Amino acid sequence: MRFFVETYGCTMNRGESAELSSWLRGMGHQQVDGEQEADVALVNTCLVIASTERKVRRRLEGLSAQGKGLIIVGCMASVDRDRLSREFPEAVVCGTKDYRELPPMVSRAFGSTPMGTEGPVEDSPLVLPIAQGCNGACTYCITKLARGDLVSYPLPRLVNRVRESVAQGSREVLVTSQDTAAYGAGEEHRLPELLKRICDLPGDFRVRVGMMNPDSLRSIVEGVGEAYRHPKLYRFLHLPVQSGSDRIVRAMGRGYTAEEYMRMVGTLRGAVPELTVSTDVITGFPGETEEDHQATVRLLEELRPNIVNVTRFSPRPGTVAERMGSQVPGWISKERSRELTALRFRISSEINTSKMGREYAVLIDERGKGSSVMARTDDYLPVVIKGELPLWKRVKVRITAAASTHLYGEPLR
Numbered sequence: 473m474r475f476f477v478e479t480y481g482c483t484m485n486r487g488e489s490a491e492l493s494s495w496l497r498g499m500g501h502q503q504v505d506g507e508q509e510a511d512v513a514l515v516n517t518c519l520v521i522a523s524t525e526r527k528v529r530r531r532l533e534g535l536s537a538q539g540k541g542l543i544i545v546g547c548m549a550s551v552d553r554d555r556l557s558r559e560f561p562e563a564v565v566c567g568t569k570d571y572r573e574l575p576p577m578v579s580r581a582f583g584s585t586p587m588g589t590e591g592p593v594e595d596s597p598l599v600l601p602i603a604q605g606c607n608g609a610c611t612y613c614i615t616k617l618a619r620g621d622l623v624s625y626p627l628p629r630l631v632n633r634v635r636e637s638v639a640q641g642s643r644e645v646l647v648t649s650q651d652t653a654a655y656g657a658g659e660e661h662r663l664p665e666l667l668k669r670i671c672d673l674p675g676d677f678r679v680r681v682g683m684m685n686p687d688s689l690r691s692i693v694e695g696v697g698e699a700y701r702h703p704k705l706y707r708f709l710h711l712p713v714q715s716g717s718d719r720i721v722r723a724m725g726r727g728y729t730a731e732e733y734m735r736m737v738g739t740l741r742g743a744v745p746e747l748t749v750s751t752d753v754i755t756g757f758p759g760e761t762e763e764d765h766q767a768t769v770r771l772l773e774e775l776r777p778n779i780v781n782v783t784r785f786s787p788r789p790g791t792v793a794e795r796m797g798s799q800v801p802g803w804i805s806k807e808r809s810r811e812l813t814a815l816r817f818r819i820s821s822e823i824n825t826s827k828m829g830r831e832y833a834v835l836i837d838e839r840g841k842g843s844s845v846m847a848r849t850d851d852y853l854p855v856v857i858k859g860e861l862p863l864w865k866r867v868k869v870r871i872t873a874a875a876s877t878h879l880y881g882e883p884l885r
């Protein structure tokens with residue numbers, strides 16, 4: 473069969489799509505770029521918020537109406553397998569914990585062709601899932617229902633995966649899971665050691681660490697600070713705070729206070745002053761008062777993060793928060809979301825403007841719009857460079873302009 477891949481959701485889904493499609497190629501199936509030439513669609517689903525779930529369902533219906541075969545994986549396949557199997561009886565529906573079953577399921581549904589060789593996982597950048605699930609119990613989170621409790625992948629296998637990928641030319645490694653700081657909890661190896669072992673590998677590459685839960689970071693924050701000093705590790709921290717109100721954070725089933733959160737970020741900024749900080753906030757969580765909202769505003773003003781992902785609360789089926797009373801009216805959460813988004817762009821514009829005139833060595837890691845490329849500083853700041861420059865090249869630039877979400881740089885001759 474000829475198949476194409478469509479991935480929704482997080483970096484983890486991206487990594488698993490790369491892995492699963494390499495298995496299908498290994499089974500002798502042909503991967504194509506678009507739906508026109510494809511017989512089958514491998515759709516890696518997400519349902520973290522209601523609007524994404526609706527979008528994915530519409531897409532599955534559209535592909536099915538075109539007569540495409542469906543292989544449905546990802547969190548929706550874990551949480552809603554029966555309903556999907558009812559709605560798409562011909563489809564292969566495989567949850568995230570059953571991926572090892574996918575090849576035989578596909579063979580039964582779409583036949584098998586003479587065994588090919590397991591194709592190399594397209595991996596520039598290499599997306600490296602280091603664990604599945606987490607130790608959290610966040611009351612709003614449907615991902616927990618899909619991914620379950622923490623299962624950390626063996627450290628030697630992960631280090632080997634990076635060694636192979638760098639040997640094949642990878643220049644960037646995206647370390648990911650639902651909560652990277654939970655890696656190896658209760659086991660021998662934790663995140664700082666994994667990062668050190670990866671960064672100690674020979675080769676010119678950079679490593680980005682994905683999202684952490686402050687509750688998991690608490691016990692390893694010093695070690696993570698030490699790890700961030702390694703020149704191969706992007707000085708980038710993604711640490712969702714979700715709310716500046718301790719009362720709301722508790723109602724979310726998370727165990728830190730705003731003061732403790734700021735202390736942890738302070739420790740990491742102490743280790744690497746130029747740390748780029750990304751955080752997430754949820755507005756309109758059940759019971760959120762204007763005072764709770766203002767506590768979030770104050771925290772962001774004090775934290776001055778480079779990036780804030782603002783999400784309006786949407787009750788997810790089967791979660792504790794879905795059954796909570798005092799849901800916040802839509803127009804209020806919309807207003808609060810607008811206010812936090814404006815604040816976030818004001819802060820990031822001020823930070824980016826302060827970078828004007830500075831010089832950086834950057835790694836070109838993405839094609840940009842028109843004739844431009846996107847590059848990353850070692851603080852993982854995005855820099856747009858005009859012109860056709862080759863991917864994965866390292867160049868020196870001077871920052872010539874600043875926008876609220878990125879910088880503009882000119883190559884130094």
Ligand code: SF4
Nearest residue numbers: 606608610613616650
């Ligand atoms: S840490 Fe919380 S938000 Fe993150 S996946 Fe686990 S339960 Fe969900």
